Amino acid sequence: MTGDLGALTAAALFIGFFHTVIGPDHYVPFVMIGKARRWTTGKTLAVAGLCGVAHVLSSVVLGLLGIVFGVALSRLEWIESVRGGFASWALIAFGLAYFVWGMKPVFRDRRHAHAHAHEDGHVHTHSHGHVEAHTHVHDGRVTPWVLFTIFILGPCEPLIPLLMYPAAKSSAAGVAAVTAVFGAATVSTMLAMTALASAGWNLLPFRTLEKYSHAVAGAVIFATGLLIRFLGL
Numbered sequence: 001m002t003g004d005l006g007a008l009t010a011a012a013l014f015i016g017f018f019h020t021v022i023g024p025d026h027y028v029p030f031v032m033i034g035k036a037r038r039w040t041t042g043k044t045l046a047v048a049g050l051c052g053v054a055h056v057l058s059s060v061v062l063g064l065l066g067i068v069f070g071v072a073l074s075r076l077e078w079i080e081s082v083r084g085g086f087a088s089w090a091l092i093a094f095g096l097a098y099f100v101w102g103m104k105p106v107f108r109d110r111r112h113a114h115a116h117a118h119e120d121g122h123v124h125t126h127s128h129g130h131v132e133a134h135t136h137v138h139d140g141r142v143t144p145w146v147l148f149t150i151f152i153l154g155p156c157e158p159l160i161p162l163l164m165y166p167a168a169k170s171s172a173a174g175v176a177a178v179t180a181v182f183g184a185a186t187v188s189t190m191l192a193m194t195a196l197a198s199a200g201w202n203l204l205p206f207r208t209l210e211k212y213s214h215a216v217a218g219a220v221i222f223a224t225g226l227l228i229r230f231l232g233l
Helices: 003-021 028-036 041-069 073-108 142-153 159-168 172-202 207-231
Strands: 112-117 123-128
Touching: 003 159, 003 172, 028 041, 028 073, 028 142, 028 172, 028 207, 041 073, 041 142, 041 159, 041 172, 073 142, 073 159, 073 207, 159 172
Parallel strands: none
Antiparallel strands: 112 123
């Protein structure tokens, strides 16, 4: 392994870790949806891992096509930029839609009174809502695939210009090496951050807000999308 390729491989490890840690979209959606839908830690990490692999592979395929067919780097960077725009807007839309959906049962929980008459002539009333009586979560199968689609759209911006194209000047093995290291660092960091954030979330006193869990998840994902879109995190 040449010195340049060794430096690129080390850079791939660092960039894969760093770009994941500073990008809340790499783990916040999984934490919030997992908690709202009461997924097990295993399921949350499985969804995060699947989305992480799709996230990396979409850029890997694009980069390989660019290298094989001699596409100008500037062209690929433009395509990645467009993909990133679609992904951020998709995350914003998903968060907003999930927030609205999560608020529907809250608005339906308008307390109302019922009168009850007993045989002795005593009449009393009691009030109640319906959310408390129906608190279990219907774990639909659509949400993980929505996240999967968003992550396929989302590019790994530094992979092609900083790692794959420079490594291509060395050898195909070099491209494979830096791509594998970057992918492993990205996905493993996504899993670690998701696990840590999930554990931290469990320590917070949010039980009183349980009926708002879906709305809170949607609001946080929506805010994350805004951060990614307008602050470039």
